Amino acid sequence: MSRKNIVIAGLLTAVCASALVVSMASRPGTGQNMRQAGYVRPTQEHSMKKTALIQDVTATERLNRVDAGRDLRAMLTATAGKPPRDVALYAQQLEHSHGHIAMLMWIDFSSEQIRTFKSIPPEGTREQQQRLRQYLNAAKSAVKKYQSYESPSFAVGTRKYFIMGQRSRDGQVGVLAMIDQTVLSRVAEHQRKNLRLIPYPKEGKFRVESVHADTLRDITVKTGHDNENASHFYENEIVVRFREGHPGSDQLRKIAADIRCGAPRKLGYAYIFRSANMSYSQLKTYFASKWHPLYTEPHYVYLTNDSTDENTASVITPNDLLFPDYQWNLPAIETGRGWNLSKGSNKVTVAVVDTGVQADHPDLRGQLLSGYNAISSGAKPDDDVGHGTHVCGIIGALVNNSEGVAGISWYNKIMPVKVLDNSGAGTTYAVAEGIIWAVDHGAKVINLSLGNYADSQFLHDAIKYAYDKDAVLVSAAGNDNTERPGYPAAYPEVLAVAATNASGEKASFSNYGDYVDVAAPGESIASTYPGSQYAALSGTSMASPHAAALAGLVRSLNPDLTNKEVMDLMTKNTVDLGNPGHDKYFGWGQVDIYKTLQAASGGEVPLELWPQHVREKINLLERRLKTK
Numbered sequence: 336m337s338r339k340n341i342v343i344a345g346l347l348t349a350v351c352a353s354a355l356v357v358s359m360a361s362r363p364g365t366g367q368n369m370r371q372a373g374y375v376r377p378t379q380e381h382s383m384k385k386t387a388l389i390q391d392v393t394a395t396e397r398l399n400r401v402d403a404g405r406d407l408r409a410m411l412t413a414t415a416g417k418p419p420r421d422v423a424l425y426a427q428q429l430e431h432s433h434g435h436i437a438m439l440m441w442i443d444f445s446s447e448q449i450r451t452f453k454s455i456p457p458e459g460t461r462e463q464q465q466r467l468r469q470y471l472n473a474a475k476s477a478v479k480k481y482q483s484y485e486s487p488s489f490a491v492g493t494r495k496y497f498i499m500g501q502r503s504r505d506g507q508v509g510v511l512a513m514i515d516q517t518v519l520s521r522v523a524e525h526q527r528k529n530l531r532l533i534p535y536p537k538e539g540k541f542r543v544e545s546v547h548a549d550t551l552r553d554i555t556v557k558t559g560h561d562n563e564n565a566s567h568f569y570e571n572e573i574v575v576r577f578r579e580g581h582p583g584s585d586q587l588r589k590i591a592a593d594i595r596c597g598a599p600r601k602l603g604y605a606y607i608f609r610s611a612n613m614s615y616s617q618l619k620t621y622f623a624s625k626w627h628p629l630y631t632e633p634h635y636v637y638l639t640n641d642s643t644d645e646n647t648a649s650v651i652t653p654n655d656l657l658f659p660d661y662q663w664n665l666p667a668i669e670t671g672r673g674w675n676l677s678k679g680s681n682k683v684t685v686a687v688v689d690t691g692v693q694a695d696h697p698d699l700r701g702q703l704l705s706g707y708n709a710i711s712s713g714a715k716p717d718d719d720v721g722h723g724t725h726v727c728g729i730i731g732a733l734v735n736n737s738e739g740v741a742g743i744s745w746y747n748k749i750m751p752v753k754v755l756d757n758s759g760a761g762t763t764y765a766v767a768e769g770i771i772w773a774v775d776h777g778a779k780v781i782n783l784s785l786g787n788y789a790d791s792q793f794l795h796d797a798i799k800y801a802y803d804k805d806a807v808l809v810s811a812a813g814n815d816n817t818e819r820p821g822y823p824a825a826y827p828e829v830l831a832v833a834a835t836n837a838s839g840e841k842a843s844f845s846n847y848g849d850y851v852d853v854a855a856p857g858e859s860i861a862s863t864y865p866g867s868q869y870a871a872l873s874g875t876s877m878a879s880p881h882a883a884a885l886a887g888l889v890r891s892l893n894p895d896l897t898n899k900e901v902m903d904l905m906t907k908n909t910v911d912l913g914n915p916g917h918d919k920y921f922g923w924g925q926v927d928i929y930k931t932l933q934a935a936s937g938g939e940v941p942l943e944l945w946p947q948h949v950r951e952k953i954n955l956l957e958r959r960l961k962t963k
Contacts, residue, residue: 673928689723728863
């Protein structure tokens, strides 16, 4: 079959990468106490989207100012006491890998010599040139006084810049840099498309509808990841003393079913219950309303606990520059504790079917395989959009390298597969080809941060082909705040991922529906970006790689699990943020890396999954025989 005979459906990153933040209101007629995006007039919607766009651009500017400061400090440290030739070589390498450095000036205070390694004077008006010189002179003056310097952003011609200055610890030298902020305009353009602030694609062939949201439940309790609370008591446990003494076996079975717990621990007159999906506050409300106990209280950390508890694992905190202030998403899903159990394995490959990647990004060095380009045969999968590089960084940016961001996986290899062109759009054929290529070349997990509302049988066949070869397929739900199913996320073989914000609420832009399996962080996620830079982007495109990375960690820890067993573990070990069990906003809940890896650990199939495991192994063998 030729490409001309293929029915083309645009698969847009725009469906899965946005930064829309809207107010919530009740939907009449539901009879439920929930929060949802209220109706707004088109003029209001446009204004709100522009505000959201500014939010991500502002965060990106902060990320890149911090990163630029780190680069200058690293240069001063690495060249301390070195001869001019070595300084020049370092500067040349820095400029080559960081194209946004428009000017680099070296000041030797002992000899009072100034050396400019790179200077591309931007063309602008007389007033703009005067402002540039003003900030440059201010930087020189500050560094001369042993002060660091950072100018506000300023425009010269059509571009924005800022000046930064640092002085060495011994005071011998200083370095000034003029940083080109083109990344801000790229992020803004990216989000204009994703937020439908401009027609996208321009041809209008790929129509994606946005509709009014359904209601969301009020979340009165933050579940699972409030560090202050977690440091004082176990969030999913409660101590209960019943008014009538000890409950009978039938009553205990009723409680176990209601709160999804195993057998409680009995301590004197009291019982300690651990729920699989409820927080302490939810448990307290349940027992107060259903059982009227003599008292309930938290299970405080200082209480005796004979066995190793899931809440006592140490948290591994990486030294990556942007982690403490900008990567809220990793602590939110217990990544630091999960790293005690698995940091990934280079034997398990995670494919990113997307816009490609910046292969020489310093924070992805050594993490990438060569990959494939389905857009231009024989070409490298270079990223000319930024979306794929951002997704790759969420999964596997280098950890503990004192630079940039930390990925979720330390060691899983990332396979970049370019299926979307420089507009961020692609065809069903290209995406299907990319999926098939990835699984045929060893991918055990495939991330698909793309989608369309058209149900393409051709694409579904590619999905089923990869699934039958035991790949875990993960896809973003979409960003139109609609219940309309998007594909490939809605296919039964795919783990569909919705987005949450830092408060554990549904991200306002996130699609929802019965097909959603899990949720993951998706608002203002910091990650790698082309030009050896960093950007904060929002969208279910950013949520999906959190789940894909977790699948990679699970398969690294327990490679004997089938794809269905991996998906089952991920859905059964979430933090439930909605109605108990599955709901259409969060699926089974927000992914929890530590809980999932704990369930998968032991080097063998967990006992709870053994019957399914045998059945899945037989089914997998049958599927493989059919494909031969």
